[in-house]
């Protein structure tokens with residue numbers, strides 16, 4: 001299995017990865033860099049509506065009240081953080097490894113008049129610059145796949161207040177093997193066989209109770225939502241080609257160059273999605 005011999009991505013490589021994909025992702029996907037959530041085939045929501053809906057579904061798990069302090073680890077360009085602030089009245093701090101995304105997210109907060117309520121910092125979720133007990137809730141929205149799970153969960157436990165809530169999504173292999181499917185690595189353009197660093201690691205759902213217990217956290221929920229999120233792949237591939245002309249004119253490279261390892265348009269690419277919730281005792 002190639003993932004066993006792959007070299008973990010450094011912070012710089014991870015940041016570069018999102019800088020490279022960012023423009024295409026934003027044009028095809030919108031500003032939520034996470035799966036959409038649909039009720040089923042009759043749900044005709046767009047990817048923008050369905051990704052916002054998934055934000056709301058995770059937000060419910062955080063059980064927020066106005067004034068609560070939320071930490072969003074791996075915050076992308078800030079759309080989920082700003083939506084959480086609007087829908088709950090909580091204040092949110094987003095952290096991402098990509099410095100450019102901090103600028104974009106900060107600009108977005110200013111434009112929405114929420115610069116006091118929602119702030120963004122450049123940093124590593126596995127080594128947080130916050131004191132113990134600084135937050136009432138922590139969100140990891142499709143970002144933990146890029147991190148060493150035990151390390152980030154220890155940091156989450158440390159910065160949460162007692163009783164503080166955690167909600168996250170994780171991606172999981174549908175192959176039955178406890179390993180990252182090659183189809184997924186290939187799709188995200190991070191195939192170690194091509195010399196690429198190990199950008200993402202997927203684990204089986206069964207690992208989650210132990211991961212939270214090892215971090216001294218209590219598990220409230222592990223829900224497999226793959227059937228609701230699977231529609232993302234097809235819509236994303238359709239959208240990549242819809243934005244082709246605009247993207248290529250703007251960036252001077254082809255969609256194929258960005259997705260050159262996207263050999264499969266298979267809807268699941270062998271990957272499912274989990275919603276996980278827990279809290280600090």
Ligand SMILES: C[S@@+](CC[C@H](N)C(=O)[O-])C[C@H]1O[C@@H](n2cnc3c(N)ncnc32)[C@H](O)[C@@H]1O
Nearest residue numbers: 032033034074075076096097124125141143146
């Ligand atoms: C799939 S995107 C999800 C972004 C955002 N949560 C959303 O839903 O729109 C993964 C994010 O994790 C960030 N990331 C990856 N490794 C990180 C690390 N070690 N510390 C902080 N952020 C990280 C990336 O920069 C990116 O913003």
